[in-house]
Amino acid sequence: MRQLILALTVLLPGIALASGGGVHLQEANNDLNDKASLQAGAKLFVNYCMGCHSANYVRFQRIGKDLGISNSELQENLMFNADKVGETMNIALDKSDVKRWFGVVPADLSVIARARGTDWLYTYLLSFYLDDSRPLGVNNLVFKDVGMPHVLWDRQGWQKPVYEVTTDAHGKTHQVLKTLELVGKDKMSGNEYLAKVESYRKDVRDLVNFLDYIGEPNKLVGRSLGWKVILFLVIFLGFAYALKKDYWKDVH
């Protein structure tokens, strides 16, 4: 029993961290049926993520077929390292080089949406903030001391932490992180600021949508099949009802 409790106390902080370290996760609300969003996400992925992360389980061809992108469009817009559409989303960089630069090998992102969950990914990509104490100058709310740079800064801008001073029951003051805010907020009108925030949220939603899709490409097929089955059932119900009426009309 004591060992069990010990094991639990050792494990629990890990679990709490894995679920976002106490930070409230924002809902991704991504929509796998939205092809335009999936296409935009695919573009962002190859342009901003594949410098370091691969998606080795995924073939370009499959993406083209599922998302309605022709082979020539694939080659022109998505395939920078690959020659043939049958290739997987591998990266040109040598993984040992990347490890030397960042200290870790960036994970393959094929099934990251299943491992972390879409809400976590969404919140993660929204939560990079400036932190001078870190080697890359940024930290992340849901991934403390993250070793990944804020690669989407040219789409989001830089966020800085806003702290609030609170006093506890013993009269001690604490600095608590209240929110993150874009640098330069004071130079923008309220509407400008909201538009900028929303446009980045859309980027991240598209990206998470794409990661969700590659994690389980069959979900897409499954869903469209689901609709066909329902449609069939509805039509069938109509026929069955008409038949029933026809059979019973002489009885009444």
Ligand code: HEC
């Ligand atoms: C310059 C290299 C680089 C680029 C580009 C990059 N990443 Fe990363 N990423 C890393 C490194 C390094 C880590 C490991 C961080 C750590 O363990 O501290 C990481 C970690 C992650 C993780 C956490 C994986 C885990 O362990 O659960 C996710 C998710 C992620 N990256 C997503 C992305 C996405 C999405 C993009 C594109 C928008 C992207 N990355 C672009 C280097 C990069």
